[in-house]
Amino acid sequence: MSTFNFPESIRSRPVYGTLQAQVGKSHLMIADAHGAEAVLEMAAKEPAMMAQSHIIYIPKGTQFGLQIQALKPAQYYEGPSYAAAVSRIKRVLSDAAMGLQIYLSGTEGLIGQAQYEVMQAGFDYTAIQTEHRGSVARRMQCVHCKGITEDVMIDPFQCSHCGLNLFVRDHYSRRLAAFQGVCIDAEEPGNVPLSVELYS
């Protein structure tokens, strides 16, 4: 099962729901990896929406592409990475009209970055449907060197840019679409607890 129940945390931490088809003129779904399952489940309940749907999917090594295409969305794009897909996402949003419904599913990194683009288009983030599926890895910013590392799975984590030992916080930035990593051994350099996998 690709779902995960995140423990309750501080207010800053994003919370996700379950994708539900909304009334609208058109639909945009952006998903990565196991996020495809959330799209498939929503489409199974509301197959008619596919005629007005544009799906942007990043498989990240999973095998859902053919199943998604079989839904026969009005438009389908499959890309090798978020970076490859983002120019298309920006273009789709710049041409979009009100009445569009937006659904994001998959990893927190995908949801956060796509949400950022949606917000840049002037669309309220509270009106976006989101569902977390798959990896619980995080996109994280080192608050010291500002370097961003994708898919962080352990805490503490050594910054891949500046090498500081970072405590991976639940403190989240919608603007950066990243969790914040803060130096864990500033007071006593070298005193770093053993790294453990997130949520282990």
Added chain:
Amino acid sequence: MNVPAPNSTAPKLTGAEKIDVTITAIVPLNDLVTRFEFKRSDGSLFPTFSGGAHTVVEMQDGDRKRLNPYSLMSDPANRETFAISVRRDDEGRGGSLFMHNKVKIGDPMVISYPVNLFSLDLRARKHLFIAGGIGITPFLAQIKQLVRTNGNWELHYSCRNASLGSYVDELTQKYPHSVHIHYDDEKDFIDLENLLHGQPIGTHLYVCGPKGMIEWVRSTAGAAGWPTAHIHYEEFLAPKPGKPFAVRLAKSGVTVKVGAHESLLEAIERLGVEAPYLCRGGACGQCETDVIESDGAFMHRDHWLEDEEKALGVKIMPCVSRFEGKTLVLDR
């Protein structure tokens, strides 16, 4: 350093801070609407405000004090003059009639600091305004604000007929490409579904006008898939008359009789009991009051409480809501 003691005897503020003003101009616009302009009595400047803000005007009508909210429709950057436009309501409770019939140039009045419950969402890529009748007033200030900041906006303004179209000439002359006027008597109505269709993403929709128009715009936009966060509306409710009723105020230890043409909030204030308020129109939530005991029926009329809260009968908004029954005890 002079720090006020924590148990300072300074009166607790109910409502926004007050400003003493003098009426400097009274400009009739048409048969129903008149503009009133204020300057500060002490000659100083007004605070700035943001488009959509209102002020609560205090009217001393004989021994009766009325407090009515009106949208500020002057330029938010003009700190010398505040202006409101008041539509005469012959059937109303008398506030607008007082303004139209009794107020003279040079009269001193008291108004509140501006409070904005209908502000622009400045993240919007485009502001789409729908006005009905006197509902044009908040948009007049918002348009002036947006013109100064090069905002992207469009107004669709529906009036009964040309002679009652307040500010139509000014708007169409200054902004011929952004203002669209519709007259009911020419059977020219806003084609809302077409108007909403194809609006660019990031558009925010604002509506101010009669209750029916607000409901029509909100439900049409909702059905077209517009998120509620992109739909803004303002409707000040005037308290409606009703049967007189008695209320016990538990904290103050007094019982007050609310008259037929008086609101619960006005009755509480008449006894000198301090009660918080801001908009006095059922919108802001400031006057929310806990019900300690009740035996009877509530006439909830506000836009603030959730339907479940209204059904439970444990809270009431005394600015617009009433009660009919045997007993009502409030935590005030």
